[in-house]
Amino acid sequence: MARRILIVGNGVAGVSAALTLRARDDSAEITLLSDESDYFFSRTALMYALMDKLPRRAMEPYERKVWDKQNIQRVRARVTNLDADAHTVTLDDNRTLAYDILILATGSAPRPLPLEGDDAVREGRVHFVTLQDLDACERLVHSTARAVVVGGGLIGIELVESLLWHKIQTTFVVREGWYWPAALCREEGAMVADHMRAHGVTLVTDDEVRAVHADANGRVKSVQTKNDKTVACELLGVAIGVVPNVRWLSETKPPPALGRGIRVDERLQTSLPDVYAIGDCAEVIVPNKLDANGEAKRKVESIWYAAKRQGEFVARGLSGAHERYAPPRFFNSAKFFEVEYTTVGDWEDIPEGAESVLLRLPGKTVSARLVHDGSKFIAFNALGSRWDTPVLDQWMDEGRSLEWVRRHLHEAQFDVEFGRAPLRKMQETVLEARP
Amino acid sequence: MRRKGPMGWLAHDVTHRGVTAWMLTIALAMFYVVLYWGDGPNGVNPLDKIAWLLHLGRPGQSGAKWTLYGTLYTLAVTLGGIGMIRRYGHNRYQVVRTMVVVFVQSTFAFSVPLFMKFAGHPEHYFSYFWPLKMYYFEPGFIRSNPAPLVLWSLIGSMVLVPVLGVFFGKRWYCSWVCGCGGLANTAGEPFRALSDKSERAWRFEKITIHASLALTLVTTAVVLASAFVPGNHPVLDLYAVKFRESYALIVSALLSGVVGVAAYPVGGTRVWCRYFCPMAAMLGLLQKAGRFRIRVKKDMCISCGMCSNYCEMGIDVRSYAQANESFTRASCVGCGMCAEVCPRGVLTLENSRKRDPQEQLVQIRLKR
Structure with missing residues (x-):
């Protein structure tokens, strides 16, 4: 009999698993469950939809006929319970679905921000993670003149950019001393801050939103910060990160082993038989590394590329491959308004004493930062130009020295034709790698 | 909106x-x-x-x-x-x-x-x-x-x-x-x-x-x-x-x-x-045989769809980018707008005789 494979979550992890499985197994009965959307859509495109640059339909990476052609069932429902012994899940419409293999790809949920006065708010407080968040933002932008966005990461700046496009006066509140210290050094943060301010963002650092006030109708009317600043606004965006969406699992009997996310082994299997977890909700093992308690180090790779990689991995494993999952070196890129950002390297593992060489193009928002541990090139951060990430990653694998990398740096440039960042004109500063 | x-x-x-x-x-x-x-x-x-x-x-x-x-x-x-x-x-x-x-x-x-x-x-x-x-x-x-x-x-x-x-x-x-x-x-x-x-x-x-x-x-x-x-x-x-x-x-x-x-x-x-x-x-046929192509940076596409949406020739650029597939399409006029709007800098236009080995390795392109 054909295997019944049930995938909870139709984000990039679940969909990558489904499509990869189908490519290797013609007979499996594959079902994708989602309570968010009928069709797979690209979460990363939310900001472009909000800015009217993409129609909703264009957010879907595959034509709709693909799902029938690939013989993948789609079910729109929320899973409320899981019975691993009986191999069934219960849905919010009280249906029960049986499975042979269950893949949990429930993604993450916005990290909640406890606020004084939150109970009185019925309208105007948004996150920016789901399609329903997009609906809420679209409902609100026309009645918003001023907005406050909390949280100094990528989702925050994307929401800020979208609100600004709607000509909304936007205040961006960042808890730390500069924008995104988890990814940028002080100097880089300052460059991005200048760019944001040039676009009209009111950037507030070293402060947090403490309380929210609503008007008689329950609509947000102002926020109050820890430094006792009151900012009038009709919309409050909360983007202080995401957490694995696993809370519903703690009530199931028996629940899978949970840490920050669902704990999985090197085949991405949970502690429950025939149940796997992938993507933002999974907590994977980092091989050959121990954490502070002397246990196997674990991490949640909450990023698009990892979700796709894990989805493909689990599908290969379910169709006969014998591989052990190991998170590769971190890489990412993004855009802060027009400023491109590229990063490669495991920033959490930068050793004490490592040094950064910061190259900057005077007068422009263009920089490249090479981090080395005295002998080897170990991490890279760049603003304002494009880089061939796999090449930089390869140099790190090869243990190239700082001097070697500087001589060959132009080989990793990925800018548009006629637009190469002029490396020769860049001025150099040496910094500690850890801020 | x-x-x-x-x-x-x-x-x-x-x-x-x-x-x-x-x-x-x-x-x-x-x-x-x-x-x-x-x-x-x-x-x-x-x-x-x-x-x-x-x-x-x-x-x-x-x-x-x-x-x-x-x-x-x-x-x-x-x-x-x-x-x-x-x-x-x-x-x-x-x-x-x-x-x-x-x-x-x-x-x-x-x-x-x-x-x-x-x-x-x-x-x-x-x-x-x-x-x-x-x-x-x-x-x-x-x-x-x-x-x-x-x-x-x-x-x-x-x-x-x-x-x-x-x-x-x-x-x-x-x-x-x-x-x-x-x-x-x-x-x-x-x-x-x-x-x-x-x-x-x-x-x-x-x-x-x-x-x-x-x-x-x-x-x-x-x-x-x-x-x-x-x-x-x-x-x-x-x-x-x-x-x-x-x-x-x-x-x-x-x-x-x-x-x-x-x-x-x-x-x-x-x-x-x-x-x-x-x-x-005519130029499209020459292009297929020539050097021009759109190079896709490996594993970096987030499938947002900006490239496809902004392609005036109706090429589904995203389908190649998300499959890590550098490509040449006869209809591509090389306006470069896919590379411009990509929020992750995944795409670049190039005239290159070199073909990287990655191109041979087509990943999950769907069976049609």
């Missing part, structure tokens, strides 16, 4: 096939119909009269409508080009390309022929070649024009176009020189996202554009045969005239003018280029 207010409504409506978009399309179509078929019994077109009023021709002079049309066209390309540079000023490829396109349009496609006309010489468009300008291959043209002009057209069509096509792909012509592409990539910019991205449209395009190329080749062959085959062949001569006339009507007037430009607000900017242009068909 559109911006607030009446201007927000209008900006959205006109670029998203709303009422105003259809009105604009109808207006543009009517303009072209009057331009091509609006000559009165006395040979005077209403547009001639407007041209006379604007001093774009001596009163009573017929054909002044073409000067008016050229002026409007060049103005649209120039103003649209300024807008383009303001919007994408941070991208040097777009800036350089737009400046070249505006320059070529305002000189070789407008002022040079205009001066030639004033000087009493038949106008000549140095930036157009066979098969787009079929006339430049015809015996009538070859016999009656000075040698340098004839040589430029012949060498351009036979040598320059194919050689540059192999080295740089289609883009050197379609996105840097051609007036049709010039208008699309300047004044037409707000409409570029309207192109049809479906697989069905791709299948349709492959049929129509090669049919158009075939029609061009047959017409050229018949015209050349009628002129150069020795002896008297009244049937052949008749067919030569018929083919030329129907080519002028269907391809030049109806498809490149009425359909090509008037469809901007409802079908996107490159309807003519994508489905019908014989030059694009």
Whole structure:
């Protein structure tokens, strides 16, 4: 009999698993469950939809006929319970679905921000993670003149950019001393801050939103910060990160082993038989590394590329491959308004004493930062130009020295034709790698 | 979500096939119909009269409508080009390309022929070649024009176009020189996202554009045969005239003018280029065999869809990017907008003989 494979979550992890499985197994009965959307859509495109640059339909990476052609069932429902012994899940419409293999790809949920006065708010407080968040933002932008966005990461700046496009006066509140210290050094943060301010963002650092006030109708009317600043606004965006969406699992009997996310082994299997977890909700093992308690180090790779990689991995494993999952070196890129950002390297593992060489193009928002541990090139951060990430990653694998990398740096440039960042004109500063 | 207010409504409506978009399309179509078929019994077109009023021709002079049309066209390309540079000023490829396109349009496609006309010489468009300008291959043209002009057209069509096509792909012509592409990539910019991205449209395009190329080749062959085959062949001569006339009507007037430009607000900017242009068909075949390609950075695509949405040729760029597949598509005009709008810097255009091994390794491209 054909295997019944049930995938909870139709984000990039679940969909990558489904499509990869189908490519290797013609007979499996594959079902994708989602309570968010009928069709797979690209979460990363939310900001472009909000800015009217993409129609909703264009957010879907595959034509709709693909799902029938690939013989993948789609079910729109929320899973409320899981019975691993009986191999069934219960849905919010009280249906029960049986499975042979269950893949949990429930993604993450916005990290909640406890606020004084939150109970009185019925309208105007948004996150920016789901399609329903997009609906809420679209409902609100026309009645918003001023907005406050909390949280100094990528989702925050994307929401800020979208609100600004709607000509909304936007205040961006960042808890730390500069924008995104988890990814940028002080100097880089300052460059991005200048760019944001040039676009009209009111950037507030070293402060947090403490309380929210609503008007008689329950609509947000102002926020109050820890430094006792009151900012009038009709919309409050909360983007202080995401957490694995696993809370519903703690009530199931028996629940899978949970840490920050669902704990999985090197085949991405949970502690429950025939149940796997992938993507933002999974907590994977980092091989050959121990954490502070002397246990196997674990991490949640909450990023698009990892979700796709894990989805493909689990599908290969379910169709006969014998591989052990190991998170590769971190890489990412993004855009802060027009400023491109590229990063490669495991920033959490930068050793004490490592040094950064910061190259900057005077007068422009263009920089490249090479981090080395005295002998080897170990991490890279760049603003304002494009880089061939796999090449930089390869140099790190090869243990190239700082001097070697500087001589060959132009080989990793990925800018548009006629637009190469002029490396020769860049001025150099040496910094500690850890801020 | 559109911006607030009446201007927000209008900006959205006109670029998203709303009422105003259809009105604009109808207006543009009517303009072209009057331009091509609006000559009165006395040979005077209403547009001639407007041209006379604007001093774009001596009163009573017929054909002044073409000067008016050229002026409007060049103005649209120039103003649209300024807008383009303001919007994408941070991208040097777009800036350089737009400046070249505006320059070529305002000189070789407008002022040079205009001066030639004033000087009493038949106008000549140095930036157009066979098969787009079929006339430049015809015996009538070859016999009656000075040698340098004839040589430029012949060498351009036979040598320059194919050689540059192999080295740089289609883009050197379609996105840097051609007036049709010039208008699309300047004044037409707000409409570029309207192109049809479906697989069905791709299948349709492959049929129509090669049919158009075939029609061009047959017409050229018949015209050349009628002129150069020795002896008297009244049937052949008749067919030569018929083919030329129907080519002028269907391809030049109806498809490149009425359909090509008037469809901007409802079908996107490159309807003519994508489905019908014989030059694009020929360059596309050369491109497939040549060096140009779009390189995809490995594992970096987030499937957001900006590249596909902004592709005016309706290429589903995302389907290649998310499969880590560098690619060359015959229809790609190399405008570079997919690389510009990509929020992760995944795409780049290149002319490279080198093919990285990654290209052989196609990942989860779907079984069709």
